[in-house]
Amino acid sequence: MEETTEKEYGNGNGNGVTKRDISPAPVASVIDGMDAQYYKVDDAPATKKIKLNDTESPTVDARDKGIARIKPEFLIPKPGKSTILAPPDDDDAEAGGTKRKKERGQNKNRRFAKAREVLKFCESLKDGEGTCKFGNDCKFEHDVAKYISSKPADLDGTCPVFDAIGFCPSGLKCRWLHSHYIVEAGKLLVDEDKKVKSGREINRIDRDTQNTLQKKKFPVPKSDQILPYLDALKEHDTKEQNTFNSEVKTEEDEQKEKKDLAATYIEPPFLPSEKRPLNLHHAKILSPLTTVGNLPFRRLCRWFGADVTYSEMALALPLLQGSKSEWALPRSHTSEIPRFGVQIAAPKIWQAVKATEVLASACETQISGIQDFNLNCGCPIDLIYRSGAGSALLDSASKLVRMLKGMNYVSGEVPVTAKIRMGTRDNHPNAKKLVTRLVNEGDVAAITLHGRSRQQRYTRVADWNYISETAEIVRDMYEAKDENNKEQRERRKVWFIGNGDCYSWRDWWDGVEKYNVDSVMIARGALIKPWIFEEIDAKQYLDKSATERLDMIRKFAHFGLEHWGSDEYGINNCRRFLCEFLSFSCRYVPVGILEVMPPKIQDRPPMWRGRNELETLLGSGDYKDWIKISEMFLGPVHESFDFKPKHKSNAYDAEG
Template identity: 55%
Template sequence: MDSANPSPNSPPSKKIKLNDALVNLTATEVPAPVPVAAPVASGPRPRQPGVAPIKPEYLLPNEPNSRANVVFDDDAAEQASSKDGDSKNNGKNKKRGQNKNRRLHQGRDTVSLCEFIKLAAEVATPKATPTCPYGAGCKYEHDLSVYVAAKPVDLDGVCPVFSVIGWCPSGLKCRWLGSHFDSINQKLVINDTKRAATKDISSENGRLNGQVLNDLQRKKYVFEKSDEIVKYLDKVIDFNQEKRQATKDSMAQHVEVPIYFAAEKKRLDLRGKYIVSPLTTVGNLPYRRLMRTLGANHTYGEMALSLPLIQGQKSEWALTRSHAEENNAFGVQITAGKHWQAIKATEAISDLVGGGLAEINLNCGCPIDLVYRAGAGSALMDNAGKLARIVRGMSAASGDIPITVKIRTGTKDSNPTAISLANRLINDGQTAAITLHGRSRQQRYSKSADWNYIGEVAKTVKELGQAKVEEDSRAVRPWVVGNGDCYTWEDWHNAVDNHGVDSVMVARGALIKPWIFEEIDSKQYIDKSATERLEYIKQYCNFGLEHWGSDEYGINQTRRFLCEFMSFTHRYVPIGLLEYMPPKMNDRPGNWKGRNELETLLGSNDYKDWVKISEMFLGPVGDGFDFKPKHKSNAF
């Protein structure tokens, strides 16, 4: 019998105790978990498929723009359509797809301060104080007091960044300037002790200097390994296309490229790890830091396109950054339509980002139309030879960093190809891990992930991988990771225990319910209070200010990405409001109210309420901020 739903014949005291437990649940006081196998629904109302079973006392009449009328478009969440509107209905449903005409402009200072004066306020010793060489002829403001007076009024409290690391990188632009500015001596305050103590733990990896980006942009960056690797693979392609035997002449020009098997690289360990999937837009560095504090063992950056990386696009290289807390547990994910693009991007990443990287992942499952038509993403699953060639080249270019692959079941529902692809990758012996999303490209999110097929692939990988290891000691049995619809601790353990995967990559489940790994670890549902959930938002804001800055630009960036994050978190229906367990990610709730006003506010699907929540930690919205939700399903 479902422990959360006592029988009507149970003693009154027992029923009261259980009901109180669900309402007042805390992280340490939780009812016994309900097995996935056969939850028995008892109560006055049967559970309706696809409908979140909210207790009657928390349901409200449905109104226009209420939760009950919102369609969660998870195709749009993965940017599945390159057009404004859903690709399946040609944009007829205006509540689906993406808002393409969003303005993401930023405000500017009313008074522009001279950089030399700005620098003078930041240096610690008078001897090193710089002066403006242009003197009175400088077109920027030299009077620091005038600049400070023209700034918007400081936000209340102490600068969140200064309080953590002992100094503020945003300097005079900080919106909490008064908390770390000596107005008498016209100097920024620096806590040298705290700054020294937090130097290593507050740093970020992958910040490229302007000269490196300039070299990439001007094609002056030297790819020492890639040119030889590409030359070799080009000859292999020519040989296969012309279907001829190699002549003595071609043999003389042959370039031998060393093969780096997975066993010869840094060892990657994904067994039982709590893994956060690469997530478009919302999988940024502050979000990953939050997930690390909430139990995640392994994280991935957002998918980066290889060609813009090679061309030195700053926005693309931002996707390869990681925090010190992610060292040796972070993977950069790339995709490419041509082998030379993937190889050069891999060499640049391993050389410039290197150190703390655990792996470089090749995305062979992205369903985005624009990516697919370029022969990248899920298009690689239709060309096993090309995919294997790219992995081989990446492995040769990555040094000691392991290469991993993420795939789907196939491009079409009727033709799953993951098993044959896994076979090819295992035979080559250069893939350290294979992650399988249990849906085809055609399917997108229209059906549940096929975990039975994931189990078949896992069995194949383990059997073929073991045989490969016995045949060649340089090879390893690739880790096999499942992906798709993991929303509860029961989903995760069912996948590992019954479908044979080494671990599960969690995507939407970790966005909607960031504490999911805490539940997985404890094997029980945790009814987080609204106050606890608000604390996570505060933590995210602080991480965002550290990453993007505590000036007006940084606050706007943090606010914008917080709102994108809340386009998922608002979908969470608290456990204490449910009649039946387990909760299901794809169940849609009616219009409901929380147990208090804050809980109701956190569940609002109105993005204006998300902005209101952001003001609790980032101050009032200024004139320079304008936000429209990325996905139309959240707007009205």
């Protein structure tokens, strides 16, 4: 819980794909007919590249703590009131909502109404062909002419989905039906050439697989084999912990006992050195993000140059139960291949292991549909933590080790990775000790460390010094491996990734050059400005014009229509997730109006206006403005649509 009509994706780092032209398409046609005064873009500046050197960079003293200083000519005075915008609650950026008591202005348990047709048309006939197996007993409409006449007037222009992939999966239900339907012939158009060449979504499961999962009949032979061993390993660890023995066992004795337990295997597991290689050296990585890290947003980030993307966090148990909504999360677009990972969270070892095996066998791992299985060990929200998943695993190291060992056994050639935090409590970080153990066990191909504790959530800056110290431990362990020991000699490097407060190209390069990590994973920085991946390549701040940013929103909307559909239901979904995206992107302060550089993710600006009215609109924190922006690309709001912003107490009600 993706992407493009476009071009060949790539990163220019030898991954077999070439970087394409990313020049923005004109948006003048989108704005035609809109309120010229409100959406004036004639004075929108061209993209500027602002390059900072050491002599130009202001001193730390020039920066007011926590405040993004704006050039005086762009400030909006508000006498008698604080002009500094309140910091938003970013718990949802990584893991959805939170249940803390002192939330201000959050809408809990949000519900979104589904679009309802005046006349419900039978799904079996939406492609204009086929027959309904229920015949006259079907409760839905079968008369095509009657259904089309009951629909609202089509939206202007060409169907973005048909234009992108050569056909429209929404069929007769499409809101741009006139652009790909011949009324006289009663036939939907198909561009076969474009259909063959266009990208597609993968990692889907069919109805039979879903039914098998729901009936608990999906075969998991590897899990059935490894789980008894993991239980025995737990008993062994418990016995060692509870038994007082004056005779201290050597490390050799410990390894021998574990090998005896491992001898119960029918077939040996893949060693990390035998799995598909994972190369994260200086890779530009988009973090797993809940809600806003959906497929269309990931496509957008790929378009801007992201090398690696991850699915939204999927819960293991709903995956095993065949939940349709949960299985939508591992779905990816071919533009994300071959560097796409699936993140899962689980409170129980058997859930994580079985979910990994199901994903490995049901998804297209053989064509590199999944790069790695990432275990979430850092989610801070109460719902996940109290269940024993996410960051709760940081306090159960032995359980975490067994979980990763089991996932590594059942994942076949696909490597296993982990994402952790510094610890659960501010004053008791345990990541160094945990990382040392994970590297020694040899079951993970990469570890990502978020430089905050669970208790911190997103308050205060990330501790990159701690990340650097942990990175040194991993590096030293790799360099100190015993070349005479076959197992250590064949052990691959464990990639170590830093995460936290990466908002600019300077933050990213500082991570890899000053803090010794192999790469930096980007989360909120990409939500606020997805072109951060371009900045990293260019090593420059890119002052995107308002028209370029509007074109970015257009791309997201079109990617969303491909993903959710171009019928009213799909448009409502796309509009909702576009508004979620705009709730982050509106926080971007153009570098051209900043008085002090570099920008920091934790800084909040005073009230400001843009260099033109469109730029001001794109910086609006009012959700009603987000809906106005969505109407540029998705048409007028349907009467069934409502949107409750996460940090507002009132909801939007469509005007009838």
